[in-house]
Amino acid sequence: MLSAAPTGPGLELDGATLARFMPMHLLTDAEGRALSFGPTLARVLHGAAVPGARFEDLFEVRAPGGAVSVAEVLERMPNRFRLVLRHGARVGLRGLGQPLPGAGRILLNLTFVDLITAAREYGLTDADFAATELATEVLFLAEANAAVTRELKGLTLRLEGARIAAEEEAMTDPLTGLRNRRAVDLVLDRLCAAQSKFGLMHMDLDYFKAVNDSLGHAAGDFVLENVGRILREQLRIEDCAARIGGDEFVLIVTGRSEPATLMAIANRIIARVGEPMLFDGREVRVSASIGIVRSVNCPTVEAAQLFTEADRALYAAKHAGRGRAVLAD
Amino acid sequence: MDALLLRSVQNYVLDTFGQARWHEICAAAGQPVQTFEPMLRYPSGLADRIADIAAEVLGRPVEAIWEDIGTYLVTNPDREGVRRLLRFGGVSFSDFLHSLEELPGRARLALPDLDPPEILLTEVGPDRYELRCRSPLKGMQRVLTGMLTAMADDYGALCLIEPGAEDCILITVLDSRYAEARAFELARPDP
Structure with missing residues (x-):
């Protein structure tokens, strides 16, 4: 029986009561030899929790610095000392202690500094804590907070995905899947600012209006989708193909400025677009005229000026009989 | 909510x-x-x-759907979090029932702008409880009913849980140790 009665009514506690109220206590004799362990502390200490075990063999004292024995600890920091287990995981403990009147016994009560790690390390359950301890609340909060953070991370990712999709959509021509005017302006501004070498092509379909008028808009859309596919096939991923109006397209070929290369690309596209297409069993024919301008042609590389030059070349191509490419010089 | x-x-x-x-x-x-x-x-x-x-x-019926959702939230293995948060309520099913009154406060600790239902538990007899749940959401009472049913299973308790008048849920615990409770450790198994 423990009795402690410095003031007030005398109080007697048996071992079971002590274990229930303080599952992490250690009772030692005056020399620091263990007399009894709280059940949770015994679990944490594993096999080391035997009667007679010495305090300094069980724990390394972190604060007060330099203290080794329980007497030294209590002399300097009786209300808040820190220990680390010598056996198994190096779990940190905080405690308070006091010599009991009478036989010179010492009572220490300990708690985990990092509750979350300790709970995981030892698989602690509610039964390992006194009902009055806030351990469960802390663990509940840690887990609830982790759940909220997880949700917020998920939300951020989903919003980012939606933002990218929206941006992509804002730059895409829905009918052909090619880029749109907005995207062309952005790409051109970027290339001009970087003073890059590139070729700009302005392409217009010939006889497209006739297809629309004679076979209807569905046939027209069919032709545009086909042309979109051809352009995607003929250009590289780093190039840009865009539909900027009814049957008007802009192609930006990056990193290329040799006239022969650009003419070859343009002629290949013209050849493919000129092949007959089958719509509802009926043959549809269009052709393409292309005006080409090279960034190296312009003294100051400026989007508006490049467009004007490409336009002029396109009109020259149309004027020269359609179905051909003209390079501005 | x-x-x-x-x-x-x-x-x-x-x-x-x-x-x-x-x-x-x-x-x-x-x-x-x-x-x-x-x-x-x-x-x-x-x-x-x-x-x-x-x-x-x-x-x-919409009531059955809400009740299923309550059960689903607790039992779905992908959403183990809800079951775990509820299990922090106590060691036994009756502990858990008593902890429900504290649940809105706890939930607000994690999500301050949450508007959780108001929960009142009355012990009307030995092993008989009346749970009142006040919420602007019509489905809340049924969601809670489904959750309670699933949590009773989790604790291994045999119970009769039925919606009563208005916002009331009647709970009769027939056998608190009817089956083995599912294991619950305070720390999440995987960090």
């Missing part, structure tokens, strides 16, 4: 009935976006409206 329940309806329908049914429900509700974000705000009453439409599309 609407956001959390909307997300729960969404997950429940997607997991149980598939994407086509969920699209159907959203279309019938005139919802352009089919994903509800648990951390955003939605107009109050939207959760009840979506559940009513889900009831029509799925051909089941």
